[in-house]
Amino acid sequence: METPTRTKTVEERRNVVILFAGDSGDGIQLTGSQFTDTNALFGNDVSTFPNFPAEIRAPQGTLAGVSGYQLHFGSVELFTAGDQCDVLVVMNAAALRANLGKLKKGGTIIANSDGFDSKNLRLAGYIDQQDPLTDGSLANYTVHSVDVTKMTRNALEGMTLGMKEKDRCKNMFVLGFVNWMYSRSLENSEKFLEGKFGKKPELLEANKKALLAGYNYGDTSETFTTRFEVKPAPMPKGTYRSITGNQGTALGLIAGAQKAGLDLFYGSYPITPASDILHELARHKNFGVKTFQAEDEIAAICSAIGASYGGALGITASSGPGIALKGEAMGLAFMLEIPLVIVNVQRGGPSTGLPTKTEQADLFQAVHGRNGEAPIPVLAASTPTDCFEMAYEAVRIAVEHMTPVILLTDGYIANGAEPWQFPQAKDLKPITPPFATPKVAGDMEKFLPYLRDEKGVRPWAVPGMAGLQHRIGGIEKEDGTGNISYDPLNHEKMVRLRAEKVRKVVENVPPLDISNGVDSGDLLILGWGSTYGAIRTAVNEMAAEGHTVGHLHLRYLFPFRKELGAILSRYKRVLIPEMNSGQLRQLIRAEFLVDAKGLNKIQGMPFTAAEIKAAANEYLKQ
């Protein structure tokens, strides 16, 4: 099956962006993630962007119900899921209408013709139900119209499955076809199906048949004369796996807890797009992971606080609306000075906002969103694999500095996948909890639960430790003893001590480094979070065109490290692209009095590299 058997030519491609789109019930996400896995296993670099509606089953055939999965794979290093698509695979008219704008001129459309009947055309809003596949409007593209429904049904003829179940195999026909188109073996997809349907032999057989039928269709149909090949990417030597951001976060949390020698307690309430962290953690109970699906967001964080109080690592995750509910409890954890990791997988806001779309608009919430002065270190992951590293770092900081830590990711990197050269457990930084020493008989010295070390960190005295009984709470406490104190000067002292402790956290993180481009010059593009890939690609291209541009990406976001001011001053201009109205820009301007300019996109969609490049070029002209 590896080698083309008929008179087909094979053309090599450096990188390909393919977008699968269809109804949210069409199995698009599965098709996309499977093809991603296959390419990753083959050795391509991959970057993905799943994009789906908030409704589980939006009205069939409508624009609102279109689910998409964009995959960028290549024989070169990739940093984004691609600005524009080379190939658009659409299961119905709505999917075409919603996504045609993302297709390059001259790109290829593979359309399920059955999804272009008059009803589908009407639902998609094509005027007079005019079929774009036949009316000539797609003349600038290569269109392959394939009746996927019919051919899937034909392939499954004779099987006792109902028509509905047979039609559910359509996505496998498509997967089989694209595997053929890009000269990939079906082995990986077959293995996946065996795992998924192992206990349902009939469904397994049907899915495999559809997969094979799609492949053979490409092989035999005379419509397709060319297949493509994308060679493995020259990635750094090593062993890789594919990982999504949410998986990376979950694994980083487990790894951190393991290295700290702590049980992991995860209190959470289901919310898009953070729930996959709960799902992943719940699978790994043999690591001492305890997951607790709480009655609400407040109970989720409070249970995690209770667990940390008991000497475990308490963790909670949510998205913006849930984080808002956790605000008071974050203040408590800050006041108690116990370890706690709070993950915010950001989505479009405010309020319920755009649950399945991405945004970076919770930075102010993370930095300022509590009553009183309650600074909490804020970390931000920049890619799916960086979610692992930053989750690990969040654990390390929370435990070693006895503080809640907020980790910001977002829907784009949480659901996106990329190859990951995973670390060895032994190479991960050690994490040492600052446990107090239980008293022995005869030791009469008074235990001071808020006596700080040189980092400003108090000892972690856990119930059960003899002689260290003490009371803590949200009320202002006396320095040292932790007893209730309303003394005015003590309060000011404590506010300053707690802030100083948090400030010292960034003395214990890697120094800032330009991630790409020049370290001084005309323009610095300063980013945080999931804009990394788009900025990196833009800076690469601009450097190649001779601009003196640098890219600095903040992963330890708050407090700022001191040298940031000096770095900013080495450039004539500073541009800060953000998927919000300019939150980092405001913080930077306030802290460093730098006249940074913003590039702000608030569409629930990630930046394209082209958008960043265009804004940067424009800025350079000023």
Added chain:
Amino acid sequence: MTTANEVVNGSAAPAKVNYASDQEVRWCPGCGDYSILKQVETVLKEQGKPKEEIVFISGIGCSSRFPYYLDTYGMHSIHGRAPAIVSGLRAVRPDLSVWMITGDGDSLSIGGNHLIHLLRRNVDVNVLLFNNEIYGLTKGQYSPTSPEGAVTKSTPMGSVDHPFNPLALCKGADATFIARAMDRDPKQLREVLVKADAHRGTSLIEIYQNCNVFNDGAFEVFTEKATKPFHTLFVEHGKPLVFANGTKGIKLDGMTPVIVDLTDGTASLEDLWIHDERDSFKASILVRLFDDQGHEGAMPRPFGVFYIAERSTVESRINAQVEEAIAKKGVGDLDALLSGGRTWTIG
């Protein structure tokens, strides 16, 4: 925070260990909380558990200052959330003895959601719900247990809200231990505390507690010598429901409790409802004896242990799953987890 003349090593706490902390108790003079603190201290002393193995978690309110006054581990948390904090603590530390201190505002208003979930999950904790039918710490607003018409600072024309029947609410949430006690009956309170502590699961004790500043006398009819016998019903497992100094009893007429006279020959002890603390259906009726005591023929208010059921605790189920996962898959291997099993190698 131990005093100098005290044995600090708690691993074998001598009977005379003092469980009080060095902090000055700061409730209003005459507050019912003093008595409850005293009874808890007494019970702890009698039991003699090592201090370091005891944790008191509270929310916000007058009663929630309680943990500061005991030389155990303690957390004075945020309003209404103690049940959630307790749930996380118990999940990771099933070895500790955990007590939760809360009030009617803390656990029935702002924390009502957490309380019912604590009960259905059956977290092993002794919950002392101080009910004074008023918001004391915020200086006198009506609470979710204040009677309709209660005139308070926030309800000058009388409360328009129907109050909760706390124990009926808890029974509805499938609590496995339900009891009622009062600050003015220390002996009975201690008995209930001991039973509550012996129960594995959430032990919920509603304690009527007099707020002598903002709601003085709310429970007078149950606590004063002259009225107490006629308005209280002390239930004991296996014993008939008798009150009014033995002159009256309660029998079940079908599902309906009725008061009978034990002195005029119309009824005898054999006719009475025998309290069975293991009977869920009868407990559901018992918690419903909640009449306004001002009404003619009102049912007396029951005190004592209403109900005890055996049900596994959520922390035991959480930990059993961890053990089961380890038994099936072995202790987690971090390198195997990181590789995920589907890898490819370059170079």
